[in-house]
Amino acid sequence: AVLARTVPPAARRSARAALGAAWQDFDHRVAEADAALVVDEVWQRALEISFQREFAHTLRSPAPAKTPRPPEVQAVFCIDTRSELMRRALEACWSGIEAHAFAGFFGLPVHYNPLGTEVRRPQLPGVAYPSVAMKDVVTAPGQARADEVQSAQAVAVRRRRLARIDQWLGVVRWPNTTFSFVETFGIGYLGKIVQWIRPPATPRVAADRLGMPAAVPDHCRPMITGLDAGARVELAAGILHAMGLDDRLAPLVILCGHAGHSTNNAHASTLDCGACHGRPGDANARALAHLLNDPQVREGLRAHGLNIPDGTVFMGALHNTTTDEVTGFDLDLLPESARERWEKTERTFAQAGDRVRRERAPKLSMNADLEPADLLRAFRRRANDGSQTRPEWGLTRNAAFIIGPRDRSRGRVLDRAYLHDYDACFDADGKVLEALMMGPMVVTHWLSWQYHASTCDPVHFGAGSKVLHNVVDGHVGVFEGNGGDLRIGLPQQSLHDGEDWYHQPVRLTVVIDAPAASIEGIIARHAVLGQLCDNGWLLLWRYEGDGLRRYERGRWLPLDV
Structure with a gap:
């Protein structure tokens, strides 16, 4: 079929004859091709053995003694290669914390509806299908139930603001409007240009929170919706069992999703959670924490033989893998004892983050000898730099x-x-x-x-x-x-x-x-x-x-x- 479409009619007979002759020699030609690949295969295997030899030695080395007393805090991170540095640093900084690893979508087969949008975004690996709804719910401070009045007001305000942002992006993105935009608004755009020349050392701003009224983001909580009580219990039981935390829970369990932080980066999703369709993992972590804190769910879990201690509290957090900062969410819902543990853990996260930044800095040609605050500012400026082509290494060298x-x-x-x-x-x-x-x-x-x-x-x-x-x-x-x-x-x-x-x-x-x-x-x-x-x-x-x-x-x- 290919010959008939590509060879001039006068040459088709000879082309078919040449193909027929070559086909008679097919096995010999394949053998020649295989022989030519042997050298490449040897080099490939040698490269793999050079990694595996050191890797196997590390795995066979004696494990350090585990702290005999039960942990005060358990921190569950994504399986991501970048989380390994943080887990290791945390356990080195404080013996009272126990780090775990679990797929970054936290076992929730969800599609996510951010506040004030029509988006239904999958937040799970591509091998799975989203069958559960998760959406942003606005609550009163200290409450885990929706406030319908505040929700409606926040949705209306955000939709208006997102519409204006969309109009603005339409002006600055399309080639046929760019020049007129610069002529009209060039002087007013100086502030943005200054930020590009001298990137600010500001923390990451979540795109899912853009356009919200100032007081809303702290009380806008991703939650699972549309499931009856039995289905919620079944979902929670399956996740706890898969985590291996059926009956081994600390007083505070931190579910820590992760996200990247970059500016002007068309490939930003490669720095987010590969287990979440290239999305940040904080929404899943927060929704699961709400689910496992629900008294009705806990009561149902007891029928499955899963008894979450009354003193155990779950909370969601986010590990920024570009700057190695960890942010806790829904702190207003924590009881006093859990809040005290979080404040202690937050200080440990800061110490561990500094250790990780010093470990990563040389690989990014950064100065690892700066003071802690200066090094953090340097990482933040790198993340906010619109000309930075490599905000972090992502999953590079995964093996x-x-x-x-x-x-x-x-x-x-x-x-x-x-x-x-x-x-x-x-x-x-x-x-x-x-x-x-x-x-x-x-x-x-x-x-x-x-x-x-x-x-x-x-x-x-x-x-x-x-x-x-x-x-x-x-x-x-x-x-x-x-x-x-x-x-x-x-x-x-x-x-x-x-x-x-x-x-x-x-x-x-x-x-x-x-x-x-x-x-x-x-x-x-x-x-x-x-x-x-x-x-x-x-x-x-x-x-x-x-x-x-x-x-x-x-x-x-x-x-x-």
Whole structure:
């Protein structure tokens, strides 16, 4: 069919004859192509072994002793590689905090309706489907129930303000209006220009809160709606069990979503939560906290054998991965004892954030020896800089995913690994492990190959240079320059430090702490997992005691790195 459309009629007979002759030699040509690829495969495997050798040594090293007393605070972060630094720093700063890792959408299969909009935005991984509604609810201070009068007023004000913002963006974005805009408003635009020349050291402003009346954001709370009491209890029970926190809850449990912070960045979503469709994770964290604090839900959980202590309080928070600041939400709903614990934890977050910034600064060519306040201002200015092509490194250099108890990762430097808490002792039927392998494991594989392909074939699978990007219709995509094909994948500045490739394109190494039979059974039941593991798209290991074994087409072999 291709020949018939592309070869001139006079040449079709000879072209078909040449193709037929080549087809007779097909096996030989494939063998030649395979032989030519051997060198590339050797280099690829060598690069992976260079990572795996050090990674395996880290995993086999003795774990630091765990504090014997129960924790005062549990902080649940996303499995994101950037959260590992914060978890490690928190536990080093205060023995009273216990850090956990769970998928950043916090198990909520939701679509989110921000206040005063018609948006129904998915807040979950692409492998799942949103089946539960979550929307912003305005309440009175200190109350967790909607105030209909305040809600209606806030919606009306925000819609008017968003309409004006939309008109403004229409003026400044479209090429045919840009020049007249500059001629008319150029002098009035000087303030904006000054901010670009000297970026302010102001904290992140959430886009979901733009246009709200000043007093509203603190009492505008994302909440799950449309579920009856039984469905709410079932949802809460499933999430607690998947987290592994059925009966091991501290007095204060902080559910910490995460988001990036950048300015003038068409690829800003690559810095947000990959487990949430590239969205910030604070809405999910806050909605789940409201759900688990609901007395009616707690009463229903007791029928499932899940007894949340009366003194346990859940709260939502947000980890800004660009500046490593942590913000708590709905503080007016906390009882006095929980508020005191939060204030103590907030100071620990500040100490841990400073440690993380000092660890990250050299990788961004920043001065790590500044005073704490000066270093924080430097990170904030970087995030607010409209000319900054690399506000942070995102998931660059991601290389592994660990599914196992926190004891397998506590105290170890694993900044290239995704981490998800899992304890096979509390998963007798293997359903939690199956959900993790079909959910987060597949999603981290996608993310790994997005970075891999954008690095190894940047012409076809990368987005080119941010310096040359022109955004198409606000959100459709980017051109590199004035035209051509829409660029896909990641921009060069997310992968390259200006001198060499910063990302190492290795296949994802997945390490699972579970019985071999459980893992094999799940792979056998899901063809996609067989394709990924048996065909080498990812590399699968498992713990056997304190040792490690690797998966090779249905067999577990000694790990030889």
